[in-house]
Amino acid sequence: MPQLNPSPWFAILVFSWMVFLIFVPSKILAHIFPNQPTPQSAKTPKTGAWEWPWL
Structure with a gap:
């Protein structure tokens, strides 16, 4: 199972973090x-009071 070999993935991780x-x-x-x-x-x-027309 090649995905369990950490050496290429670790290098990719380190290189991408260096770029960031x-x-x-x-x-x-x-x-x-x-x-x-x-x-x-x-x-x-300057703001004034609102005059309500129905009051």
Whole structure:
């Protein structure tokens, strides 16, 4: 039963984790957003009371 031989599967596991831990974070951290967020104004809008027409 060749699937019980751990040597090729362990190498594949180690290599795939090396890819995930070395290359993927650098690509994610190098991502640049096309639109920079603009800060919202600190002034709160003036809200009034709701006048119900049937009261």
